[in-house]
Amino acid sequence: MAGSAAPPGPPARSWRPPCRLSAGRAVLLLLLVATARRAGASAAGGPEVRSLRGSWRLGNANGSVVLRGEVPGCVHTALHRRGLIQDPYYRFNDVMYRWISLDNWTYSRTFKTPFDIRYAWQKVNLIFEGVDTVAQILINNVTLGRTDNMFNRYSFDITSVIKEVNFIEVRFLSAVSYAAEQSRCHKVYSIPPACPPPVQKGECHANFIRKEQCSFSWDWGPSFPTQGIWKDVRIEAYNHYHLIYFSLTSFFGNAQQWSLEIESIFDVVSSKPIAGLVTVNIPKLQTQQTFSVRLQPGEGSIVLLVNINKSSAVEAWWPNGHGKQTGYNMTTTFIMEAGYQIEKFSKAYFRTVELVQEPIPGSPGLSFYFRINGRPIFIKGSNWIPADSFQDRVTYDTLWLLLKSAADANMNALRVWGGGVYEQDEFYDICDEIGIMIWQDFMFACALYPTDKNYLESVRAEVSHQVRRLKSHPSIILWSGNNENEAAIASNWFSIPYADKEVYIKDYVMLYVKNIREIVLTEDKSRPFIASSPTNGLESVKEGWISQNPYDTHYGDTHFYDYSNDCWNWTVYPKTRFASEYGFQSWPSFSTIEKVSSAEDWSYTSNFSLHRQHHENGNDQMLQQLERHFKLPQSTDPIKKFKDTIYLTQVMQAQCMKIETEFYRFSQSEIIKGEGHTMGALYWQLNDIWQAPSWASLEYGGKWKLLHYFAQNFFAPLLPVAYEDKGVLYIYGVSDLHVDHKLTLRVVVHTWSSLESVCTIAKDSVTVKAQSAVLIYKESINDLLERCRNCTRKSCVITFCLVGEGGLQSPTNHHFLSSLKDAVGLEKTQLSVSIICFTDMQVFPSLAITGFFFNTYIFSYLFMYLSLFQASVSQRDDVYIFVLQTTAIAPFVSLDVGSIKGRFSDNGFLMTEKKKVVVFYPWEPTSVEELEKSLTLTSLVDVV
Numbered sequence: 034m035a036g037s038a039a040p041p042g043p044p045a046r047s048w049r050p051p052c053r054l055s056a057g058r059a060v061l062l063l064l065l066v067a068t069a070r071r072a073g074a075s076a077a078g079g080p081e082v083r084s085l086r087g088s089w090r091l092g093n094a095n096g097s098v099v100l101r102g103e104v105p106g107c108v109h110t111a112l113h114r115r116g117l118i119q120d121p122y123y124r125f126n127d128v129m130y131r132w133i134s135l136d137n138w139t140y141s142r143t144f145k146t147p148f149d150i151r152y153a154w155q156k157v158n159l160i161f162e163g164v165d166t167v168a169q170i171l172i173n174n175v176t177l178g179r180t181d182n183m184f185n186r187y188s189f190d191i192t193s194v195i196k197e198v199n200f201i202e203v204r205f206l207s208a209v210s211y212a213a214e215q216s217r218c219h220k221v222y223s224i225p226p227a228c229p230p231p232v233q234k235g236e237c238h239a240n241f242i243r244k245e246q247c248s249f250s251w252d253w254g255p256s257f258p259t260q261g262i263w264k265d266v267r268i269e270a271y272n273h274y275h276l277i278y279f280s281l282t283s284f285f286g287n288a289q290q291w292s293l294e295i296e297s298i299f300d301v302v303s304s305k306p307i308a309g310l311v312t313v314n315i316p317k318l319q320t321q322q323t324f325s326v327r328l329q330p331g332e333g334s335i336v337l338l339v340n341i342n343k344s345s346a347v348e349a350w351w352p353n354g355h356g357k358q359t360g361y362n363m364t365t366t367f368i369m370e371a372g373y374q375i376e377k378f379s380k381a382y383f384r385t386v387e388l389v390q391e392p393i394p395g396s397p398g399l400s401f402y403f404r405i406n407g408r409p410i411f412i413k414g415s416n417w418i419p420a421d422s423f424q425d426r427v428t429y430d431t432l433w434l435l436l437k438s439a440a441d442a443n444m445n446a447l448r449v450w451g452g453g454v455y456e457q458d459e460f461y462d463i464c465d466e467i468g469i470m471i472w473q474d475f476m477f478a479c480a481l482y483p484t485d486k487n488y489l490e491s492v493r494a495e496v497s498h499q500v501r502r503l504k505s506h507p508s509i510i511l512w513s514g515n516n517e518n519e520a521a522i523a524s525n526w527f528s529i530p531y532a533d534k535e536v537y538i539k540d541y542v543m544l545y546v547k548n549i550r551e552i553v554l555t556e557d558k559s560r561p562f563i564a565s566s567p568t569n570g571l572e573s574v575k576e577g578w579i580s581q582n583p584y585d586t587h588y589g590d591t592h593f594y595d596y597s598n599d600c601w602n603w604t605v606y607p608k609t610r611f612a613s614e615y616g617f618q619s620w621p622s623f624s625t626i627e628k629v630s631s632a633e634d635w636s637y638t639s640n641f642s643l644h645r646q647h648h649e650n651g652n653d654q655m656l657q658q659l660e661r662h663f664k665l666p667q668s669t670d671p672i673k674k675f676k677d678t679i680y681l682t683q684v685m686q687a688q689c690m691k692i693e694t695e696f697y698r699f700s701q702s703e704i705i706k707g708e709g710h711t712m713g714a715l716y717w718q719l720n721d722i723w724q725a726p727s728w729a730s731l732e733y734g735g736k737w738k739l740l741h742y743f744a745q746n747f748f749a750p751l752l753p754v755a756y757e758d759k760g761v762l763y764i765y766g767v768s769d770l771h772v773d774h775k776l777t778l779r780v781v782v783h784t785w786s787s788l789e790s791v792c793t794i795a796k797d798s799v800t801v802k803a804q805s806a807v808l809i810y811k812e813s814i815n816d817l818l819e820r821c822r823n824c825t826r827k828s829c830v831i832t833f834c835l836v837g838e839g840g841l842q843s844p845t846n847h848h849f850l851s852s853l854k855d856a857v858g859l860e861k862t863q864l865s866v867s868i869i870c871f872t873d874m875q876v877f878p879s880l881a882i883t884g885f886f887f888n889t890y891i892f893s894y895l896f897m898y899l900s901l902f903q904a905s906v907s908q909r910d911d912v913y914i915f916v917l918q919t920t921a922i923a924p925f926v927s928l929d930v931g932s933i934k935g936r937f938s939d940n941g942f943l944m945t946e947k948k949k950v951v952v953f954y955p956w957e958p959t960s961v962e963e964l965e966k967s968l969t970l971t972s973l974v975d976v977v
């Protein structure tokens with residue numbers, strides 16, 4: 034029996050266009066359907082589903098290891114859960130446990146068929162939503178087929194093999210062996226890279242298997258090429274017809290009319306066509322339409338176009354920071370003349386997306402920006418990688434915490450990077466809900482790929498499956514073919530002899546253009562497609578899909594990394610149209626490292642610290658960047674020295690990324706020497722896959738690094754940004770707000786040696802234009818320092834903010850006039866803190882009774898309290914108020930509560946006033962005592 038990957042490959046056949054019905058015809062057909070039902074044409078009910086989730090038997094090739102393993106799940110987590118191995122992330126276990134991925138494992142179980150198999154089901158399917166990766170599937174010792182692509186959905190027809198009691202087996206082959214074998218078989222020419230660099234301690238030939246590419250190791254991640262049934266598995270039995278995919282996409286027509294395209298893909302098992310009625314109902318938009326349809330035998334789709342009655346009343350879906358994420362409840366009912374009735378409840382969203390690539394006055398090249406619902410949007414965010422090496426550990430809560438943290442840091446977009454996985458449905462549901470736009474890569478990264486027949490067939494099935502699964506999500510704004518593979522060919526990363534280049538270009542075009550792009554354009558007309566990132570977009574297309582220089586700042590998007598220049602020097606950054614990757618590394622906090630290490634590992638030069646660093650020379654690069662502006666830790670206490678170094682790497686990363694991101698933001702409205710009009714800043718990278726040094730701003734487990742707190746500020750909707758050029762200080766007002774604002778710019782100059790400011794400049798009636806970056810202040814640094822008595826570059830620091838009416842205020846930003854290692858007057862501070870728990874409103878009277886002494890701060894508490902329900906990630910009721918006091922100016926004040934899960938309202942800040950109130954939002958229950966016990970307060974002067 035042939036097992037087939039579902040869908041069999043696009044385009045799905047489209048049946049005769051369904052027609053909207055006149056009332057009379059509708060009644061007639063309804064009567065017909067009703068008569069057919071009475072006559073017993075639909076004797077059976079809906080499809081029967083038997084889940085095969087749960088505990089399976091799991092064994093290795095020679096039977097020496099046998100255990101129970103959860104499905105969905107993988108071998109590593111099963112072994113760990115049963116205590117047969119340690120935490121795979123502990124110390125050097127990634128290398129120690131290599132044997133697990135090199136073995137061939139089998140999952141098996143028996144199961145009873147819950148439905149009466151004597152009843153002649155027309156079709157019984159065994160469905161795998163995801164198999165990781167290479168396996169032979171058997172039922173009752175009959176081979177149903179094979180799998181070779183973890184991104185595909187597999188459906189096997191088991192109508193003739195299913196019994197009352199069944200034995201199912203999934204016999205895996207090591208992904209590592211399979212990839213090696215595939216590479217060996219590809220004899221005509223090699224497809225690089227063969228292996229990752231040794232520093233990554235990874236496996237070879239990831240590009241020969243359709244599996245999460247970073248599971249063979251990456252420059253921030255371990256090698257755990259898992260085996261397992263990683264998604265749902267079930268039996269489905271049905272008669273007549275079965276709905277396989279159901280999707281909605283919205284369009285806005287010239288006549289200012291919203292419409293909704295509903296695509297339903299059916300498997301029809303009746304030998305004759307089945308007629309019926311489909312009714313679509315969106316009550317809130319007073320839209321109800323009925324269509325007559327006719328399903329032809331076999332697999333195919335019907336496409337219905339619903340015009341929205343009250344188009345003017347439609348509230349569009351907006352990205353975070355630009356409006357609400359309104360969705361409309363919608364019911365779609367299929368009533369067919371044979372078989373059962375299907376009722377689909379879904380949410381209809383309305384939003385348009387355009388990727389605008391057009392000439393810009395005064396600049397060669399083309400723009401590259403997104404227009405959402407007709408409005409140009411500056412994209413702010415970062416890049417998403419898999420949240421764990423073991424996908425079964427990624428729960429809804431994990432996703433919620435990470436994505437909500439992105440939104441709380443004022444991000445409006447993430448790029449799901451092509452070396453990971455197409456994320457689970459819940460990921461996109463959350464993004465829909467909180468307004469995070471998704472730039473969705475197809476899963477190809479930093480490599481060349483084969484294009485032989487089997488490989489292409491597998492990719493084609495993968496692409497149509499993923500597009501069908503995901504296209505209803507308004508959060509997805511772009512399909513993108515791969516990560517850096519255009520650049521890999523253009524810049525000849527793999528030293529391909531010039532004479533052979535054409536072969537690889539041909540493969541490239543075959544894969545991303547003639548296959549992936551073709552399928553995407555057929556399956557989804559509602560959003561743009563680009564072939565690669567970085568790319569020159571239309572210019573790359575013009576140059577045959579591989580541009581001479583895909584990093585050209587005049588076109589498309591760019592990736593930019595520079596570890597050798599001074600990151601405080603904004604002139605090193607590309608004035609690009611769109612920065613889709615850029616970053617600097619840091620170490621995760623000690624509490625995160627501690628969980629996977631032992632005392633002997635706690636130094637920056639330990640074997641462990643070297644082992645966890647997968648980026649060549651990464652630890653040294655951090656120190657080199659660090660020592661440009663900070664004094665390196667010198668403590669004789671090795672643990673203090675390690676903790677200080679960790680802290681400083683985070684300070685360095687946060688400050689570097691602030692400068693680079695602010696550069697991209699202030700470049701949005703200007704063209705300088707033909708460059709500019711930057712309309713996106715997606716830094717590398719949002720999250721971590723394990724506890725290790727990386728570019729991430731969120732640690733494994735979700736803890737915010739200092740960078741993430743900085744991101745909250747540098748992505749603020751309203752922000753003053755300063756930079757220096759040839760001794761002149763420029764301040765730009767950057768705004769994502771939809772209207773112009775008249776604001777006051779407050780510039781305050783402090784000496785490092787005093788909490789009293791030396792001078793304040795208030796510039797009133799500054800116009801900060803909607804959705805733009807405009808110059809609002811310009812002065813020579815010398816003049817400024819002269820006006821502020823006794824200031825020198827080394828003794829003073831500048832802070833500035835924008836204030837408007839009705840509470841409108843930007844974060845307070847800072848500009849350093851010298852390296853902090855050269856700062857004069859910085860004193861050792863006494864930082865102290867008192868922590869108060871705010872449980873609920875009752876706390877206010879009790880504070881009043883006890884004569885709460887920080888009276889001046891009561892209002893800010895109240896204000897924060899009222900806003901906390903919006904900000905709190907966990908929606909818990911308790912928050913904790915940290916009242917900080919300092920005796921001197923303190924740069925980069927960091928509050929760290931170790932392993933207590935939660936985040937602060939602000940962190941890593943420059944403290945220029947005696948007192949500051951910070952709120953802690955816990956993600957799990959805690960107490961004042963626990964927080965006090967775990968709290969470490971560090972500022973730059975604490976590093977010795």
Ligand code: BMA
Binds near residue numbers: 251253614
């Ligand atoms: C980019 C990404 C990743 C990588 C990162 C940091 O090239 O696409 O491949 O992890 O740089 O090196």
